[in-house]
Amino acid sequence: MLWxxxxxxSALMWATADALTKRFFSDLNPYEMGMIRLLYLLPFLIPLLFIVSIPPLGAAFWAIVALLLPVEGAALFLYxxxxxxxxxxxxxPFLSFTPAFLILTGFLFLGELPNLWGAGGIILVVAGTYILNLNKKAEGAWGPFRAVLAERGSWMMLLVSLLYAYTSALGKAAILRSDPLFFGPFYIIAxxxxxxxxLLLTKRVRIAALWRRPWQGMAVGGAAAVMLVSHYFAITMVQAAYMIAVKRLSPLFGVLYGGILFGEEEIGVRLAGVGMMISGVFLITLLG
Structure with missing residues (x-):
């Protein structure tokens, strides 16, 4: 039960880090927001490298990391x-599309067909998206889907979800060539x-902005650190699929934070939508 x-x-702290970032740093540009997320993680992660053993790292590991970093950076700033x-x-909630994209990429590139559970999970994720965008502005049967394209943050997170499908697959390959407890802190530092x-050379990030609110930054970094540490401890106790399925509850906490901290509207409808999306993720992850 500890896992x-x-x-x-881990799911709660992921949503907490997002809520704190939005609350305290939305006046900065996305590059500065992303770097604050990373920099304030370092005081918590660097000590871990002195605790865990460094495994042998071959050429394949470094090649995978080189392919990962640019895409991970793009995903972070879009996020x-x-x-x-x-x-x-x-x-x-659109992060729920990552498992669906993993199935689709498996079909497109490897010819792997999802089983009935996986296909059902994809349908639930899409149906949840429809419910998520049910409102007075979404007119007509296709209105909720058009609303995704009209909402800047929604289609951006959908793109992030696609990028995460790529980084998840490569990240797993990197972990298999190293060690889970080592790769977590190493990857963030790298x-x-x-x-x-x-970002400093291109002046997309101002040094002064990074240190303007240190205590709030430490709160963000602390939440993200707890998320990572609990993730890697949990994944050593149980099959990865079960752990990831539970962690996918993060969007549910995010919706609750949206209603509580930011007064976002139509939370009841959005909770129903995200609940359906999470149900789809459970089917894909555990049975698909």
Whole structure:
């Protein structure tokens, strides 16, 4: 049962980090928001590298990391842009598309067909998206789908979900060539070192903005650190599919944060939509 509580904690802390980032740093640009998320994680993660053993790292590992970092950076800044520009309840639920995209990429590139459970899960995710966008402005049968394209943060997070399908597959390959407890902190540190010099040189990030609210930044970093640590402890206790399925409850917490902290509207309808999307994720992850 401990694995379940840790997985649930990981989901809650993921949504908490998003809510704190939106609450305290939405006045910055998305690049600065993303770097604050990474930089304030470092004080919590760097000590872990002195605790875990460093496994042998071959050429294949470094090649995978080189392919991962640019895409992960693009996903991070799209993610920040999404939660900055739109309600949490209309952005975070779209992360539920990542497992569906993994099935679709498996079909397109490997010819792998989903079983009935996987196909049913995809249908539930799409149906949940429809319910999520049911409102007075979404006129006609196709209105809720058009609303996704009209809401900047929604289609951005949908793109993030697609990028995460790519990074999830490659990330798994990197973990198999290293160690889960090592790869977590290493990857965040590597991503920070990869992005920060470029963003400073191109003046997309102002140093003063990064240190303007240190305590709020530490709160964001602390929530993200708890999310990562609980994730990796949980995944060592149970099959990865079960842990990931529970962690996919994160959008549910995000919708609740949207209603409680930001006064977002139509939370009841959006909870119904995200509930259906999460049900689809459970089918895909556990049975698909």
């Amino acid at each position: 379940f509580l840790l997985s649930l904690l 920040m842009n999404s939660i900055q520009s739109s309600p949490l309840s209309l952005t975070l 991503l920070t070192l990869f992005l920060l010099p470029f």
